[in-house]
Amino acid sequence: MGTVATYGMRKAFGEVQALDGVDLEVPDGAFFVVLGPSGAGKTTTLRAIAGLERLDAGSVHLDGRDVTGETPGARDLAMVFQNYALYPRHTVFENIASPLRVRRDPAGEIAAAVDEVARLLHIERLLERRPAQLSGGEMQRVALARALVRRPHAFLMDEPLTNLDLKLRVEMRTELSRIHRRLGRTFVYVTNDQVEAMSMADQVAVLKDGKVRQVGTPAEVYERPVDRWVASFVGSPRISLLACHVDDDRLVGSQGWSLPRPRGTTAEPGRPLLLGLRAEDVSVERRGEATVEGEVFGLEPLGDHTLVDVKVGTETLTVKARPTVAGRPGERLSVTVDLDRAHLFDAGTGLALSGAGR
Numbered sequence: 157m158g159t160v161a162t163y164g165m166r167k168a169f170g171e172v173q174a175l176d177g178v179d180l181e182v183p184d185g186a187f188f189v190v191l192g193p194s195g196a197g198k199t200t201t202l203r204a205i206a207g208l209e210r211l212d213a214g215s216v217h218l219d220g221r222d223v224t225g226e227t228p229g230a231r232d233l234a235m236v237f238q239n240y241a242l243y244p245r246h247t248v249f250e251n252i253a254s255p256l257r258v259r260r261d262p263a264g265e266i267a268a269a270v271d272e273v274a275r276l277l278h279i280e281r282l283l284e285r286r287p288a289q290l291s292g293g294e295m296q297r298v299a300l301a302r303a304l305v306r307r308p309h310a311f312l313m314d315e316p317l318t319n320l321d322l323k324l325r326v327e328m329r330t331e332l333s334r335i336h337r338r339l340g341r342t343f344v345y346v347t348n349d350q351v352e353a354m355s356m357a358d359q360v361a362v363l364k365d366g367k368v369r370q371v372g373t374p375a376e377v378y379e380r381p382v383d384r385w386v387a388s389f390v391g392s393p394r395i396s397l398l399a400c401h402v403d404d405d406r407l408v409g410s411q412g413w414s415l416p417r418p419r420g421t422t423a424e425p426g427r428p429l430l431l432g433l434r435a436e437d438v439s440v441e442r443r444g445e446a447t448v449e450g451e452v453f454g455l456e457p458l459g460d461h462t463l464v465d466v467k468v469g470t471e472t473l474t475v476k477a478r479p480t481v482a483g484r485p486g487e488r489l490s491v492t493v494d495l496d497r498a499h500l501f502d503a504g505t506g507l508a509l510s511g512a513g514r
């Protein structure tokens with residue numbers, strides 16, 4: 157078993173409330189990603205779970221056991237950091253073996269364990285090298301191998317791929333997912349990269365200002381964000397938000413447009429709202445009764461598709477289009493909106509309106 161749970165974790169550094177009541181329940185064997193912007197409290201959350209940070213309030217539980225008062229050593233968790241923290245004078249073999257040496261495992265068992273984890277990470281041929289003779293990606297693999305070799309209760313990973321170049325990062329994402337499936341162990345993984353979160357996680361907790369805003373599968377967080385902040389933070393390009401209100405059976409934009417009211421919208425007339433539209437849910441090709449007029453002012457060609465920024469009055473609507481139909485700057489376009497996939501938020505509180513759209 158490898159469940160990890162935190163209840164009401166609070167931690168302040170002077171004036172800064174780094175954790176402001178963090179509740180997380182990580183199921184056994186999950187690839188659980190804590191996603192948030194810089195300063196959200198991600199590292200502090202992980203350090204608190206590991207026992208490296210003393211909490212002002214709240215508790216940490218491993219398999220239901222309250223370990224809040226226990227030392228890091230007693231918690232049996234392995235942590236992987238973004239800086240690899242390898243011993244420079246030791247070989248790769250010795251680096252990987254070090255947690256087992258500390259435990260005084262028999263030499264034969266150590267050699268077998270290092271061998272197995274080296275094969276899992278495809279670094280068998282590096283075992284006699286020293287860290288200075290490794291590339292960044294290889295060092296990261298060695299750091300991972302050292303964490304994996306112990307078979308701990310759970311793995312805590314703090315942005316372990318940040319220092320890798322883009323190609324390696326993409327490769328290591330696939331690799332980590334594979335390793336996770338192979339080991340079947342609990343991973344708690346911290347990142348500010350939403351693509352990383354969406355591609356690897358079974359579950360994502362979105363953290364902001366020391367508070368969990370939403371927990372769900374990547375699809376849930378993307379398709380049913382609880383508020384405008386989560387909607388904007390998750391997804392690339394960023395969701396477009398247009399000011400509007402309900403008037404009878406129409407949704408009327410502050411910039412003069414008018415759309416049929418999305419099914420199930422319960423907002424009272426006149427209440428300030430934001431219509432949230434993802435780039436793939438609007439089109440310059442499809443035709444329908446739900447259209448918004450605007451003028452092309454920016455184009456970002458991305459190979460198989462182009463992102464078109466359309467000015468609607470003073471607001472911007474980003475549309476994902478085929479390169480051949482993307483239009484030219486200055487051209488007027490009619491953008492068709494898929495209202496079944498639209499989001500509505502209260503403009504004041506930022507909270508999603510229940511029942512609207514999907």
Ligand SMILES: Nc1ncnc2c1ncn2[C@@H]1O[C@H](COP(=O)(O)OP(=O)(O)OP(=O)(O)O)[C@@H](O)[C@H]1O
Binds near residue numbers: 169173200348
């Ligand atoms: N040891 C410390 N002393 C003072 N302030 C700290 C300390 N550690 C963290 N903080 C502050 O607490 C807040 C949360 O920090 P934390 O490192 O947990 O955020 P994060 O989400 O991991 O950010 P990043 O993605 O930049 O690493 C930040 O405002 C940070 O400056």
